[in-house]
């Protein structure tokens with residue numbers, strides 16, 4: 001391979017004649033040959049679902065990325081799940097709140113709130129759902145080919161396998177107590193399974209009259225990808241879902257970002273929460289600035305999780321030849337950011353010039369308003 005190392009003996013680094021995976025090396029150029037601006041020993045902020053253990057069940061599968069896999073990801077844990085048509089994620093509830101983005105196919109979700117108000121909805125690709133902490137719910141794959149989705153919990157240490165499940169609970173309650181509770185004879189439970197079902201095959205349910213039904217005051221589902229963008233710019237689009245428009249989602253705020261080839265999600269940070277990313281399509285790189293001269297760049301591909309601790313500066317650049325689409329999630333009731341360019345635009349220009357030694361043309365070009373995406 002014709003590398004700068006061979007061309008110039010004074011260049012930093014050297015080639016890699018020893019053992020390595022050519023497939024992985026080719027996917028991670030920013031690790032193999034980091035930009036000269038990288039420095040220090042910044043924590044790892046990347047983990048791929050492709051490397052997460054697949055829990056296979058009859059009817060589907062699940063895999064998770066928690067702090068056990070990605071130590072820095074303390075505020076949010078993620079799950080990727082597939083349900084075949086008719087297959088059911090057992091009626092359950094859990095300690096953290098659950099946020100979801102539909103990646104493939106269609107699903108029916110159900111839940112009730114603490115006032116006993118009900119909710120049933122069908123969701124498709126690009127739709128969200130949110131179930132508050134402790135609220136019982138279910139998910140079922142619909143015809144023709146079920147669904148695949150991303151789950152995010154507002155606790156990085158939470159495991160999807162530590163949920164409270166309806167059959168599991170009832171199987172571990174004395175039968176006479178069950179009979180008393182439901183005012184039936186004990187033999188009513190003769191055919192009930194004796195352990196959790198988790199994911200199991202079922203029959204696809206009949207069509208819903210309306211795609212969203214029920215009496216909850218704020219629906220637990222939301223159309224994100226299918227709504228007009230909050231920002232439509234030459235370099236791409238941003239769609240935001242938080243408690244201002246998706247009123248049920250009080251602990252998770254989200255941005256769905258689309259970047260054209262070469263475009264940049266501009267230099268910025270988030271003052272209020274860590275950022276948990278899920279990369280949906282395309283490819284790119286991100287550099288995280290961790291203060292005190294420390295910066296690290298990593299490459300990302302579909303199915304990857306990325307993470308940026310609160311207030312650490314970062315950008316995302318589309319390094320591929322097709323659109324890059326990824327999710328930014330925050331454990332917060334609303335989306336918020338500080339843009340480097342906008343900050344400088346709203347700082348006395350002579351003060352900016354004292355720092356950066358830039359000329360008037362730079363200062364005049366600073367954007368006064370929001371400009372989250374810059375074309376390549």
Ligand code: MN
Pocket residue numbers: 092093094098137163
């Ligand atoms: Mn759940």
Ligand code: MN
Pocket residue numbers: 268269270275314328
């Ligand atoms: Mn960000």
